Amino acid sequence: MKIITSPKEVQEFLKYKKNIGFVPTMGALHEGHLSLIKKAREENEIVxxxxxxxxxxxLPGEDLDKYPRRLQADFEICKRAGVDLVFTPNSENMYSEDEILIKAPKIKGYILEGFFRPGHFDGVLQVVNKLFNIVRPNRAYFGKKDAQQLYLIKQMVKNFFFDIEIVECKTVREKDGLALSSRNIYLSEEERKRALTISKALKRAAKLSTNIKDIETIKKEMENILNVDxxxxxxxxxxxxxxINEIIPNNTIILIAAKVGETxxxxxxxx
Structure with a gap:
């Protein structure tokens, strides 16, 4: 397994490689990331x-400085999973002082996550665009847990005519149902128990949706289950x-964002 920090060196290493699968991450790898890597390993010659x-x-005030960083542990996970190349750039070699910018779409980039974190998707699309141009993968793997991010990346691929297949991967959960996230480590034992009400509310909504299509009825049931701050x-x-105003079978996503404690x-x- 090679570890490279320079974008140009990555481009040189991959120049004549074919059938490349790519998994972009922010590190602190967990089973969710590993599921993406395993799928990439199954479907590509180079990962x-x-x-x-x-x-x-x-955004200002968010957890950039305290975001978990476990580079050596991540390298070991990648090595065991059969990754061919780990690309670990830094801000200096990824960004310049006066950048050409990519902007998220004015509507769907500023609802939900984009409303609560305005400008977040500008940064996501900017870096993913750069990573795609550096790695030039045939396939890129993203989890359904970040559903809006996944949608916007697929839109960027379409709008910018990238010849890349975006592979959607199922959300991986702990045995108790909590969706895996690098931020779960911030939760205290008591907060973790309350965080489980998020997945329980979603599970209840899925069960109700088989007979009830009215979203207000389902939403009230979900709110009764949730125990968040x-x-x-x-x-x-x-x-x-x-x-949407009612459940559309095979074409509905129900999303929740909540704070449990400070997380x-x-x-x-x-x-």
Missing amino acids: VVSIFVNPTQF ELQYIAFVDRDFNY RLIDNIWL
Whole structure:
């Protein structure tokens, strides 16, 4: 396994390689990331993982400085998973002082996550665009847990005519149902128990949706289950992130964002 920090060296190493699978991450790898890497390993000759805590997607006051960084442990996970190349750039070789910028779409980039974290998706799309141009993968792997991010990356690939297949991967959960996240380590034991009400509410919504299509009825049931410190949204959208008034079978995503203690968590379920 090679570890490279320079974008140009990555381009040189991959220049004549074919059938490349790419998993972009911010490190602190867990089973969720590992599931993406395993799928990439099954479907490609070359597997590339990037580890970069991207500063442009963090808003002022967010957890950029304390975001978990475990580079050596991440290297070991990648090595055991059969990764061919780990790309670990830094801000200096990824960004310049006077950048050409990419902007998230004015509507769907500023609802839900984009509303509570305005400008977040500008940073996400900026860095993913750069990573795609450096790695030039045939396939890139993203989890459904970050559903809005996944949608916007697929839109960017379409709008900018990238010849890349975006592979959607299922959300990986702990045995108790908590969606895996690098931020879960911030939760105290008591907070973790309350965080479980997020996945329980989503599971209840999925069960209700088999007979009930009215989203207000389902939403009230979900709110009764949730035990969080700040509920930022429960949203019902279709696969293209248009708000919907009732459950559409095989074309509905229910999303939750909430704070438990000081930790902001997101989760969703695809119906």
